[in-house]
Amino acid sequence: MGKVVAFITMSLDGYVAGPSDRPEAGLGDGGERLHYWNFGGPWTYDQESFGSATGVDKDYLEALFSAAGAWLVGRTMHDLADGWGDEPGFGVPVFVVTHRQHETVVKGDTTFEFVTDGIDVALGKARAAAGAKDVLVMGGADLLRQYLDAGVVDELALTIAPVLLGGGKRLFDGIGRTDVVFERVAVLESPWATHLRYEVHV
Amino acid sequence: MGKVVAFITMSLDGYVAGPSDRPEAGLGDGGERLHYWNFGGPWTYDQESFGSATGVDKDYLEALFSAAGAWLVGRTMHDLADGWGDEPGFGVPVFVVTHRQHETVVKGDTTFEFVTDGIDVALGKARAAAGAKDVLVMGGADLLRQYLDAGVVDELALTIAPVLLGGGKRLFDGIGRTDVVFERVAVLESPWATHLRYEVHV
Numbered sequence A, B: 001m002g003k004v005v006a007f008i009t010m011s012l013d014g015y016v017a018g019p020s021d022r023p024e025a026g027l028g029d030g031g032e033r034l035h036y037w038n039f040g041g042p043w044t045y046d047q048e049s050f051g052s053a054t055g056v057d058k059d060y061l062e063a064l065f066s067a068a069g070a071w072l073v074g075r076t077m078h079d080l081a082d083g084w085g086d087e088p089g090f091g092v093p094v095f096v097v098t099h100r101q102h103e104t105v106v107k108g109d110t111t112f113e114f115v116t117d118g119i120d121v122a123l124g125k126a127r128a129a130a131g132a133k134d135v136l137v138m139g140g141a142d143l144l145r146q147y148l149d150a151g152v153v154d155e156l157a158l159t160i161a162p163v164l165l166g167g168g169k170r171l172f173d174g175i176g177r178t179d180v181v182f183e184r185v186a187v188l189e190s191p192w193a194t195h196l197r198y199e200v201h202v
Helices: A031-035 A055-067 A075-080 A119-130 A141-149 B031-035 B055-067 B075-080 B119-130 B141-149
Strands: A004-011 A015-017 A068-074 A094-097 A105-107 A110-115 A134-137 A155-161 A181-189 A194-201 B004-011 B015-017 B068-074 B094-097 B105-107 B110-115 B134-137 B155-161 B181-189 B194-201
Touching: A004 A031, A004 A055, A004 A141, A015 A031, A031 A155, A055 A068, A055 A181, A055 A194, A068 A075, A068 A119, A068 A141, A075 A094, A094 A119, A110 A119, A119 A134, A119 A141, A134 A141, A181 B181, A194 B194, B004 B031, B004 B055, B004 B141, B015 B031, B031 B155, B055 B068, B055 B181, B055 B194, B068 B075, B068 B119, B068 B141, B075 B094, B094 B119, B110 B119, B119 B134, B119 B141, B134 B141
Parallel strands: A004 A134, A004 A155, A068 A094, A068 A134, A094 A110, B004 B134, B004 B155, B068 B094, B068 B134, B094 B110
Antiparallel strands: A004 A015, A105 A110, A155 A194, A181 A194, B004 B015, B105 B110, B155 B194, B181 B194
């Protein structure tokens, strides 16, 4: 069985999205700065096409994606990302945890299955789909925190973007358990971010 | 003229002290886990004597201390640390920013001067004392944030301790300016923490 890896980017002041996240600016005001690393440098919400991660950031993403056999995402994040457009490119099943039923969506090599039976059922489906590969929890913050609190996350892959957002959605607000031990297994530095990988011991 | 370096340790969820900080437990509930790196491993508030930083952590501290010509600290932090006991060992002047007047305190090689004229005056005194060396702002969070907001911090030396505190005092709560650009200049990893050094561009 693979690992359950929680994978997310946070500002120095702890936000995974800036204030006023909305479909046309899914990461909120200033939140695009969180993900400069993901696109090889600065980008804006108005941009027609984006660059790609380069160097260390590219290696980091490729390592995570190639190890992933399934992804888990919350409905809000799915919707704010507009379902990752016409070519999501995950290449493996994505399970969307939601309270609202929705038919399965197939886009290219990616299947989005909407799970309304809670986080445990969603994880079970993701594990079954992933087989020996990893299940990646990509957020949003609420879903990631629920899985951390449930004690089922094996690794936290936390990218720290060197920006302050001053408001928005905090990753760890309302975290239930503070007894978790994080053991650092890797630190990767790029010009745009620092990627911290921790084994999670509960 | 030396640099102004803001130097502090933060949990993964952004706290520099846990809930209920008080003289007998200055870092609050669970907050001692923030500073395992500072003492070479786990310690508790009840411990009679502490260990010392080792390896990378020791090098990091020595680099900061040897470059420092003066320190700045908030009154609350000074009091919670009980003035660092009988042998503070800073070896250079420490300026305590406070609203309450207090006579200068001399303990061994360390002088504590209490400054009641605001953060600008305190910084001026610290710069004058430091000469060509650095001024280190060691917190608390409120003082550090005020200096960041004033645009006078040249470098942020931020230690991330891999713990969750779930409550307490947040470093960046109420930060005023979010347009600061942080340029990473060093990352140091120890078993207990990750030390991130950023140049601050305002």
